[in-house]
Amino acid sequence: MYFDHSATTPVHPDVQNLINSINHEIYGNPSSIYHLGQKARSIIENARNQIAKSINTTSEKIIFTSGGTEANNHVLWSMLKRKKNHVISNVIEHPAIIKVLQFLTDLNVNHSLIQVNNQGIIDIDDLINKINNNTGLISIMMANNEIGTIQPLDNVIKLAHDKGILVHTDAVQCLGKIDIDVEKLGVDFLSLSAHKFYGPKGVGILYVKNPEKMHPLIIGGNQENSLRGGTENVASIAGMGLAAEIAINCIENTIKHLKTLEKQFKDALNNNFKNIMYNGNQIKKIPGLVSASFPNNDSKIMLIRLDREKIYVSNGSACGAGDVKPSPVLSAIGLDDASNLSTLRFSFGRTNNMEEIKFLIDKLKIIASY
Numbered sequence: 001m002y003f004d005h006s007a008t009t010p011v012h013p014d015v016q017n018l019i020n021s022i023n024h025e026i027y028g029n030p031s032s033i034y035h036l037g038q039k040a041r042s043i044i045e046n047a048r049n050q051i052a053k054s055i056n057t058t059s060e061k062i063i064f065t066s067g068g069t070e071a072n073n074h075v076l077w078s079m080l081k082r083k084k085n086h087v088i089s090n091v092i093e094h095p096a097i098i099k100v101l102q103f104l105t106d107l108n109v110n111h112s113l114i115q116v117n118n119q120g121i122i123d124i125d126d127l128i129n130k131i132n133n134n135t136g137l138i139s140i141m142m143a144n145n146e147i148g149t150i151q152p153l154d155n156v157i158k159l160a161h162d163k164g165i166l167v168h169t170d171a172v173q174c175l176g177k178i179d180i181d182v183e184k185l186g187v188d189f190l191s192l193s194a195h196k197f198y199g200p201k202g203v204g205i206l207y208v209k210n211p212e213k214m215h216p217l218i219i220g221g222n223q224e225n226s227l228r229g230g231t232e233n234v235a236s237i238a239g240m241g242l243a244a245e246i247a248i249n250c251i252e253n254t255i256k257h258l259k260t261l262e263k264q265f266k267d268a269l270n271n272n273f274k275n276i277m278y279n280g281n282q283i284k285k286i287p288g289l290v291s292a293s294f295p296n297n298d299s300k301i302m303l304i305r306l307d308r309e310k311i312y313v314s315n316g317s318a319c320g321a322g323d324v325k326p327s328p329v330l331s332a333i334g335l336d337d338a339s340n341l342s343t344l345r346f347s348f349g350r351t352n353n354m355e356e357i358k359f360l361i362d363k364l365k366i367i368a369s370y
Contacts, residue, residue: 057182116333143286157187176254
């Protein structure tokens with residue numbers, strides 16, 4: 001049973017069928033002028049329109065990438081070309097932001113990381129204090145991948161734009177779980193990854209409000225209006241477009257379903273485990289993600305025992321290559337090492353049901369001390 005949808009999601013059957021069909025039948029290079037190539041081009045542009053519609057923007061502002069990590073890198077590396085190149089992010093940001101900023105320090109792109117409170121919400125006063133005359137970008141994730149806390153982006157964007165500062169948000173965890181409206185939000189850059197919303201791995205997007213002012217990260221051909229060289233992955237791009245369309249069409253039902261599963265799961269945990277502790281803000285959060293600490297337990301041992309029962313959860317981000325060590329996110333919100341290393345992340349998806357939740361609880365009662 002799979003309860004790790006924040007790490008990745010299974011490809012939607014309709015999406016997989018579309019990918020298979022395109023790979024088999026429409027294999028032309030989309031840069032070619034003959035019919036098969038132009039048919040591939042039309043598929044890409046249709047997907048671009050689907051993605052644009054899902055976040056309420058226009059298609060020319062969508063750049064296809066290999067995923068959220070590349071999209072994040074694209075924004076941060078562009079700071080090398082900007083006069084104001086001081087970047088502000090926060091201490092619980094994804095490694096695809098923090099590690100890039102650390103690397104760019106040697107290239108004279110400086111950065112500051114703001115603190116968060118014990119629920120993972122950024123400290124606006126700390127943000128204000130860290131802005132200087134050279135600040136050109138603020139990058140704050142829309143919702144955290146480990147604890148689900150949603151950040152007050154409206155406040156960040158207003159503050160930044162009043163000072164002429166651009167804003168990027170990593171929204172990889174959010175499409176299909178919370179409403180994303182870039183026109184209303186006013187954000188300058190936004191990253192998405194298809195495999196988080198039942199699309200294929202290895203493809204994502206970067207939304208750019210003003211693409212004419214953007215610099216390329218990958219240089220080669222003239223694909224993506226010369227902002228991302230390389231022959232496009234037509235089938236995966238098409239799959240991502242369909243996945244985004246399905247996610248938005250089903251968003252109300254999805255949110256209701258995830259909230260129902262989350263409530264049942266938390267109610268059962270509260271009834272069966274003493275001193276269970278939930279991490280992150282429990283109101284301003286993406287639905288269906290539960291970060292729970294089990295006192296006097298070892299998350300690594302729990303993971304192994306659950307795996308033997310064919311139950312799949314995680315102990316934090318899936319981007320740590322199997323590392324089991326204190327999560328920087330949980331440490332930043334105040335957890336000591338013992339609580340940190342007793343934490344599991346459960347993230348539910350569209351096919352999970354009440355019977356699976358009951359089975360999970362029954363196994364947790366056996367596996368964990370309570």
